[in-house]
Structure formats: C-alpha cells, structure tokens
Amino acid sequence: MNYRIVFQTLGKILLVEATLIVLPLMISLIYHETEMIVPFITTSGILCICGFLLVKLIKPNNANLFPKEAFAIVSLSWILVSLFGCLPYIFSGVVNNFFDALFESVSGFSTTGATVLSDVENLSKGLLFWRSFSQWLGGMGILVFVLAILPNVDPRSMYILKAESPGPKVGKLVSKVKVTAIILYLIYIVLTLTLTILLKIAGLPWFDSVVHALSVAGTGGFSIKNSSIMAYQNIPAEIIIAIFMLFFAINFNLYYFILIGQGKQILKNEEFRFFVIIVVISTLIVAINIMNLYGNFGNSLHHAIFQVASIISTTGLTTTDFNFWPSLSKWILIILMITGGCAGSTCGGIKLSRVIILGKTIKNEIKYSLHPNQVITTKFEQKRVEEDVLRGVVSFIIAYFFIVLLGTLIISIENVDLLSSLTSVLTCISNVGPGFNLVGPTENFAFFSNFSKLILSIIMLAGRLEIFPILVLFTPRLWKKA
C-alpha cells in the first residue's frame, strides 16, 4: 500500500475538518456562549497541527491511488474525523467519559442520531449545531465534500467516491469526479436550505430550523429537544419534515435528472417506484393498525406517515413513542429499518436496490430449480446486472446480517432484553437512531457499558460505510506494501 498518499490525504481531510469547526464556533459567538470558545478553538488547533504535520512531513513519492489506498483513506478518515470530532464534547465538559463522547461523535458523522445524552436541551447552541452539522456532513460524505473543494482531484478518486457512497453501483453524473462531487453537494445544499426556510415559515425559531434541517438532510435525527420533534406540537413542521425525510431517502441522481430536464427518467426508475410503493403500503398498514391508539384515522395516518418516513429514511426523529405500538407496526418499522431507502441517497440500511436485486436473484433461483438449463439474466433499471454487482449485493446482505447477529451477541453480555439488544444493533448498523424497549424513541444509549458503546460505535461506522471498508481494515493484506 502507498502509505504516503494515504497519510497525506488524511492530513488534508483533518485540515478541512479544522476549518469546518469554525462554523459551530461562530454560532457560539453569535449566542455569546463564551464557555464554548475555548473547546472549539482547541479542537480546531489540534486538528490544524495534526493535519499540517501529515501534509507537510509526508511527501508522497508517487500519486498511485488504487482501490486498496482508497479503502484505507475512506475508513481511516472516517475514524479520525469521528475521533477528533468528539473533542468538543470532552473539552466542553458535557461528557466526562471518552467512550460517551466517541459514541456521540460517531453517531453524528454516521448519521445515526442515537445519543448518550439524557438532557440535550441544556447543551450550548454551538455544540448542538456541531452535532447536527456533523450529521449533515456525514450524510453526503466527508470525502465527497473534500473532493468537491480540493483543487487538482486525481481522477482515480472515483475509487474514494465509490467506497464512501452508498449503493451497489456508484456512477458519475458527469465525466469529472470533482464536478460530480460539486453537483451532489449543490443539490444537497439547495434541498437543505429549502427545508430550513419552510421550517421557519412553519413557525420554528431560526436556530431550531437550521439545526433540524441539517439533521434531516443527513437523515441523522439528532434533535435539540429531549422529546424530539414532538416537543414543538407543530403539525405543519412535522408534515414538512416527513416529506423532506422521504426526499432525502431518494437517489440524488434523480434530482440531477430533473436538473438536466430528463424528469421522465424518475418514473422509469425501478428503485424509486419500489420506494413509493413500500412507503404507501407500510403507512396504510401502520395507520390502520394504530388507529385505536390515536382516536381517529387522520391522527393515526399523520403519526404513521411520519414514523414510516423517519425509519425508512433512517433519520430517527419521532412524533410519538412507537414503543407502545402493536407488534405488527413494530415489525414493519424493524423491516424498514433493515431495508433503508434508495441507493445514492443519504440514508443507511441495506438499500432498496439491493433488496430488489436480491429478490430477483431468488426468483431466478426458483426458475433454475425448475428448469436447470434455462438461461436467465437478472435485469435491474432496464439493464443486465453484472456478475460482480450481483456477488457484491449478496455478500453485502450476508455480511450485514452476520454483523447484526455478532453485534447482538456481544451486546447481550450486558443482559438487556432480546428486543433491546437486537434493535440497538439494528438501529446502529442502519444508522437510524432509536430502537425499541430500552433504546426506544424517548430513551437513550447512556446505560450501556463502555465496551458496548465502543462496539456500537464501530457498528455505526461499518453501517455508514457499507461494511466492507471497515472490514478491510482488519485484514493484514491491506497493510502490506506490495
């Protein structure tokens, strides 16, 4: 492996993070939170020094960037960014425990939105902004951001874009990697700004609108209220958020198609159609199932659609405590938690395109068993699915469930009940946020031991990076020079 290029890129990423920490610092200055100035400046300083040392001291002797290096850059930078990102929590004294801070930071960048803080309303505005901003960055991807702003992007950075972006097949929007990254972020920024303004119009204060828009955009789900979005009792805002959560769960390529005037492509998109069908069906079933809890169908439909949108987009904001819902609705939510939204969006989970491809593979397998000599091609989005994509999908899904099982096994050492331990792992690997029972929407993850918090942090990162970039870190082959 080309260590030098890896470390140099890591250095650049740390410098970018150092610059970005200026934003929450400015928020703190605006709201006269003097106690937050030192923590943010120290963090930024440490990042600057580390980044500068890496960039200046390590001069790459060649610019060879291959999949190996790209994987290492992606996974190491996410780990480093999360590690440094937890410093403001520690320096401000909000958490005393390193593992709590790490969990909070990873939960931010991985857009999970699970928290160990029982009282977020007491946090300073600067820190609240940092929490949500980290989700916004993590949503579209830290490295995609870096690719968009760095000059002279190596075309081989496509490997980085691929390793970081979710979905079974990542393509370019335009011929240049850098322009692709810029367009993605532009779409992202425009959608986020629209959401902010709409929330403000719906009656939320400016700061609350911005922070919620950031965490919805990244499909993270950090709220600045202990009882999440239900604290506002603001129906229009809830509806706006529900719609935007669905927007952010759609493949961003589709927005690009609208931009270039090929809006019709969206209707042809198999994954999008599947997404709409799933949302409609599960909303209806849940709405009918929970009707007697909320009195009338209007109310239950409102809660159903918000919760379904929140879970399928893996955001994790809630308007009601679904711990008290009937089993059928709970299981629907768990399934949505596993599938997640569309590939190429900001949400987590397996992604619907993988689910579709797997479904088709199974269907074909059934055909094979009846007619062993039949030749079948699996088609997705009107195109033949290549052998390696197929293999990738199947092994990803197997790895996903393997990690869920292993994770649950480790968490169960704490002797929490089955549903709590299973859903805590599921919610972490799919980057949702809340689970059921002890980790339900009104609860938090504070009661876990440090060891479990570390494991859950790793699982969150693995979920965000779609498992393999994190798994390769543990293979000795990655670290060999040749």
Place this chain on the structure above:
Amino acid sequence: MVRVLIFLTIDFFLWFFNLHVEGTQMRIIIVGAGKIGKAIINTLVKENHDIIVVDILADVVEDIVNTYDVKGVVGNGASYEILMEAEANKAELLIACTPSDELNILSCLVSKKCGVIHTIARVRNPEYSKQMDFFRNELGVSMTVNPELATAEEIHEILKFPGALKVEHFANHRVEIVGLSIPKNSPLIGKRIMDIRKEYNLKMLICIVERDKQAYIPDGSFVLQEDDKIYVNAQKTEINQFFKKIGQLKTKAKQVMIIGGSKISYYLAQKLIDNNVAVKIIELDKERCQILSELLPEADIIHGEGSDQTLLQAEGIEYVDALVTLTGFDEENIIISLYAKLKNVPKVITKINRYDLTDILRETELDTIVTPKEVTTNIILRYVRSLQNTIDSEVKTLYQLVNNQVEAIEFYIPDSTKYTGIKLKDLAIKPNILVASIIRNNKVIIPSGNDYLQAKDSVIVITTNKQIRDLEDILE
C-alpha cells in the same frame, strides 16, 4: 426559470472552484475502449475535455471510469439509444475505434444524425480505405484512419532519411523535423549550437536536444555531447546537406528486408516498390506468402521462420540497407532486430505493439521504434486538436515529440498584433520556447534573430511548456 437559476448557481460554483469551462473544451464520445481508445482518452483527459466512453464490455468501461475523469456508457456504439444515452446530441466529436470497421462507420453515421458535428472512424479494411473520399464527402465521416497504412507510411518516411531516428512533418509536408543521434567521433560534439549554423552555413535549426531521456529546448550557447539526440528543423534538401556535412549521410535504402507478412508489410512493400526499392519479405505462413506474391509480384517473398538466423544469413541480411521487423510478436521483433544490429545492418526499424516496452528498449541498441498505436493516436489527436483550435484559438496543428515531453504547435496569425513586425531577437520570448519556422506565402523560412513575424504567417513553435495555446502565450 428555476432550472436557469440552478444552472447559473452551478456555473458560479464551477467558476468559483476554478473549473470554469473554457471555450476550447469539447464534448467527445469515444466508441471502443481498446488500446487506441485508451491512449486517446489518456491524452484528451489531460486537456480537460468532457469525455464519454462507449464500449460493449462492462468491465472495460468500469475500469476506465475508475481511472480517468470520464463518463462511461455500456452498450453498442452504433445504437441510437446508446448514443443518446451518451448525449450524442450535445457532442462535438465522435471517435469510433472498435475492432470492427463496419461498426465504426455505422457509429459515425448514426451519431452524425444524432447531432455530432465531427466523426472519426478507424477503418482498416483496404477495400474501405479506398473510398475515404466518398466517406467524407457523401457520408459525412470527417476522417478515417487506417492504423496499418499509417504505420507503413511512417516507416516509409523513416526509410527515406535513413540517418534519422524519426521524421515529423508540418505544414503539409513542407517543413520536416528530423531526429538523429550523435555518434562517437561526430564533428558536432563539443560545439555550441550557434556555431554550428555558422560553420555549415545551412538554413537549419537544432530545436530539441534529448539527453538522458530529458528533452531540452537549447539556446545558442548549448553545447552538444556524445549520445545526445538532436531534432533538426529544415527543408528536405537542407537536411540531406546537413547529414552529408556531418558525415552521417546514409544513402537512401535500396534493399529492404521485411520480416513478417502482415498488412503493414504489404502497404510498406507497395510504397517501397513504387519508389524503386528492392523488397524481400520473409513470412512463416505459406498461404499468406502466396497471397503476398500475388499482390506484390515485384517483391521477393520468402517462406520461412523470420527468427531463423541461418535463413536470414542465406537471404543476405548482411547486405541489406535496412531491416524492418513487422511480425505480430513484440518479443520476436526485438530479437530479430537485435540480431540485425549485430550483423551491422545500417538501419533497423522495430515495430512494437505494446507501447510500455519502449521504456525497456531505451537500454538496448534499438533506436528506431514504431508503435502502430502511437501512430494512429497521434493522427487522431492531431485532428482533435486542430478541431479544438479552429473553435477559437489560432493553433492549426499540434504534435507531441520526444515521448510527449515536447510540443510542436503550428499557429496562424490572421491579423497584425503587437508582436508582428518586431525582430525575433527583440521579442521577450519565454524560456524553453523556440520559433522553429515561419511559413510566408507558401515559402518556408527557418528564422534567425533578424527575422520577424507578420500577419498571414504560419508559425511553428516548439516548446516544453505545455500551456501554450495562443501565440501571445509565448511572450513574457
């Protein structure tokens, strides 16, 4: 309305991130990502064009999309649907270089109807090559390239100047740049460039010196050493005079031996025979020998193994003026060429398919190496660049020399500007830039410091600075 606004924002961001799309950039579709396709992509990407690759093989496209800043489309490049997916309606140029002639031509025709302005097709079947004019005038295919024919032409040019390692043409063959190496006891060793021109009293310019794989644009005080490779710019007659005066004149090859009876061999033999050169072709395949003897009655066709030293000796390898190895195997070509060098054949030309090998071959005695891929790529690139330049700049043609370290660019000066009418020695020209020739009223001037540029001149500028795209760029 909203869309316009969004596009303006995108434009602003692109400008902000210093990515603003310059006028010279084109949208180019490349159909077929084989050896030549890749080589073209490799160069055009560096020049910041918007490139879309179309190939039938998904993994090939995948690989290229991962390595270069290009977009990929998997599918048949002659299909309307696929071409529209590659946004052919917005493309300026389509280059079709799949292995199939018919597909290439069809792809050009279909894309033309989709709205592509210029199309280039690789067509290697001689039966089609004959109707190039028809393709251009009636079907609208802007250019057809035959790799084998082009390679044969290149080899033929080298054989015309046997003392030269390489010959490049400019301005419709009026100006030539000839590369030669300086052997031991050459009278040029230890001389300053400015003295050479005086001493020999010739209208010529030494415009590039290659030393230890590094290319230099020499100034007057540059001193030549043994084993330098120099590139001389002059008219044909002057070049022969120069070769004569430095004692490196080798008479034009009269007797050429070609190993391997490929298509290139056929084209080359045909050209040589037309120029009254005796040709002997050694080919392993009996049937191919028969076809060749039918096609080339004047040539000696020998059936036998080209790497068989006894056979080569029997056929008089020691007495031929030049030997060209054109078998299908690089290794065989290299070994036969080395053997020929051992036998003191005056000129040995080695054909290599894998361009990577040229780096290894630098260490051997083989100095004249021809790569069909490079030849074809250069022809296509030349067209692309001239196209790009007709769009807004004054560049007429652009050539890459010395392993792409040096560019030779032909500019046209339409009107008088601030640099016209001033003697070259009084112009503040940037370092590593040389005005190599001026073509005025169809006459070639090899300039000295007292010459000057004027309107309607064509100028050939040689530089290692690859940012020159306008004649004004050469000035400080």
